[in-house]
Amino acid sequence: MSQYQAPLNDIYFNLFDVWQLDQYWQQQSQLADLIEADTAKAILEEAAKICEQQIAPFASSADTVGAKLVNGKVLLPEHYHTAYKSLSEGGWTGLSGDAEFGGMGMPKALSMMVDEMLCSADIAFSLYPGLTAGACVALLQHADEATKKTYLPKMYSGEWSGTMCLTESHAGSDLGIMRTVAKPTDDGSYQLTGSKIFITAGEHELTSNIVHLVLAKLPDAPAGSRGISLFLVPKYLPDASGQAGERNKVTVGSIEHKMGINGSATCVLNFDDARGYLIGEPHRGLACMFTMMNYERLSMGSQGLGAAERAYQNAVSYAKDRLQGRISEKDPNKAESILGHADVRRMLLNIKAMNEAGRTFATWVASLLDKAKYDNCQQSAQRANLLTPIAKAFMTDQGFDSCVIAQQVFGGHGYVKEWGMEQLVRDVRIAQIYEGTNGIQAADFMLRKVAADKGDALLKLLAEIKQDILAQPIDITISLTSYIDQLVQLTKAVIAQDSRAQSANACDFLALVSYILYGFMWYKNLAALKVEVHSSTFITAKQYTAAYFFTRVLPKVDGLLSLLRHDSALVDKLTVEQF
Known part of the structure; x- marks a missing residue:
């Protein structure tokens, strides 16, 4: 059976040694009295207990039982109810929520670490609190005060949950052609009619109400994506006291039978003159929803890292216990652990090197969001958007x-x-697909994040990274500065291309930038190692893993640089009939 133990030591290392966020928190008036290193550790340790004891051991049974539609209700694995109650009672569902409306007000960098643990424990379960947190972000930024007071306290407490309803059967990434309509009524509300598909956590009994954030078009909406508005459509309409009252006209049509994340209720939702309330300005719904989608895209990263961390832990354990083959000549009749095989070590080191760089990267992006929020730092916001x-x-x-x-x-x-292991492979596969496929992410990175500003944000970031490395050089990382120089020149060349060529190169360009940034993450890891703080075992493991990354992983950049220097026009040479 698959096991899981939260990697708290590495989490602490990233928070307090690599990025020194405990020092940053103490410099912020909004955080100084709320959190410091010991408080953060206590929060993370309690979150780890829930993940390790109440969620992770039952992920396999949740996968087997799945979500089931019975008489119009979606039934979930029984232990989900117990685990969700524990999360709610412990304040985890409102960990980074606004304190004015009942949230704990903790920084994103802390909640990002909890997200990783939840995803390691069970990706399907993590989606229920994860979607709610994203919906809260959208409401906090775009809803009026009355709406915030009605909905946010109950969503932060875990009493109510949230979803986002974008996709329709004919409209996936092209949201501009959606058909769901919202008609205004005399009382200021709207009647929504239409169907949405692939709605994560669309129906369940974990919470007493579900708050759907729905994209729809007003009758007079302009064509395309500029005509989309955002509406709040609760499963139960709040009564005069703010409690869940009359059932709204939103029902579940079916649940999807999927490759993985079987414990997640992925629903078709039907809106039949369902009452909804406009969030933000008319025809500005897509911008409002992207607030939530960007939050969820960071959570997708946590899903990738969380699954990989659990996979690594179990693969190491198995490799140590599995006796197979004879590596040495000491005793030809005695099988040895497969951890002695060079190829097994290669596989495990690849995972370890990418996981630890990924955790540093995730902490970095989350800290940029915190600095954008608490310092009102536009550069940090821009960089988080870029990354x-x-x-x-x-x-x-x-x-x-x-x-x-x-x-x-x-x-x-x-x-x-x-x-x-096969469940982890099935479950994590969806993270490359939903919230915008990774091809769409690459196109967004290339066209909107890099080409749109002539590479200004990326080039400034690369210049600062190079300056950082040169100010405190570490021998093994020296190849990184050369790769940065080559990336700078390539970026300038890519910017000069037409949008078709940029689109064709987008995935490879994103991978190239990513490997170089992961190299910087390993530089930051090495620079943060201190003999007076960390054990010799921890330091040596970091040093050897970093060496492996720089000698056996980072050289993949050479291939990507070569590929991107060649003409991409071949992608358009075949006719439709030739495919």
Whole structure:
């Protein structure tokens, strides 16, 4: 059976040594009396207990039981109710929520670490509090005060949950052609009619109410994506006291039967003159919803990392216990642990190197969001925006690859359900698809984040990274500065291309930037090691893993640089009939 232990030591290392966020928190008036290192550790330790004891051991049974539609109700695995109650009672559902409306007010960097643990424990379960947190972010930024007071306290407390309803059967990424309509009524509300598909946590009994954030078009809406508005549509309409009252006209049509995340209720929702309330300005709904979608895209990165961390832990454990083959000539009649095999070590080191860089990267992006919020720092906001597609796309690509590699360590046992590896492969696969496929993330990165500002944000970031490295050089990282120089020149060349060529190069360009940024993450890890703070075992493991990354992983950049220097026009040479 698959096991899980939260990697608290590495989490603490990233929060307090690499990025020194405990010092940053103490400099902020909003955080100084709320959190410091010991408080953060206590919060993370309690979250780890819930994940390790109440969620992770039952992920396999949740996968088997799944979500079931019975007489119009979606029934979930029984232990989900107990675990969700524990999360709610402990304040985890409102961990980074606004304190004015009942949230705990903790920084994003802390909640990002809890997200990783939840995803390691059970990705399907993590989606219920995760969608709610994202919906709260959208409401906090775009709803009026009365709406915030009615909904946010109950959502932060876990009493109510949230969803986002975008996709329709004919309108996936092209939201401009959606058909769901919202008609105004005399009392200022709207009647929504239409169907939405792939709605995560769309129906369940974990909470007493579900708050749907729905994209729809007003009768006079302009064509395309500029005509989309955002509406709040509760499952139960709040009564005069603010409690869940009359049932609204939103029903579940079916639930999807999926490759993985079977415990997540992925629903078709039907709105039949359902009462809704406009959030933000008319025809500005897509911008409002992107507030939530960007939050969720960071959570996708946590899913990739969380699954890969659990896969790594179990692959290491198996490799230590599995006796197979004779590596030395000491005793030719005695089989040895497969951890002695060079290829097994190669596989495990690949996962370890990418996981630890990924955790540093996730902490960095979250800290940028905190600085954008608490310092009102526009540069931090811009950088978080630049890096979000990487967090979503690269971290989930690596997460899936790592789970497949870890499954390979198990050999035939990795293909058998009882070991839990095949579930991790199935569950994490969705993270590359939803919230915008990774191809769309790459196009967003290339066209909107890099080309749109002539590379200004990326080039400034690369210049600062190079300056940081040169100010405190570490021998093994020296190749990184050369790669940065080559990336700078390539970025300038890519910016000069037309949008078709940029689109064709987008995925490879995102991967190139990502590997170089992961190299910087390993530089930051090495620079943060201190003999007076960390054990010799911890330091040596970091140093050797970093060396492996720089000598066996980072050189992949050479291939990507070569590929991107070639003409991409071949993608358009075949006619439609030739495919």
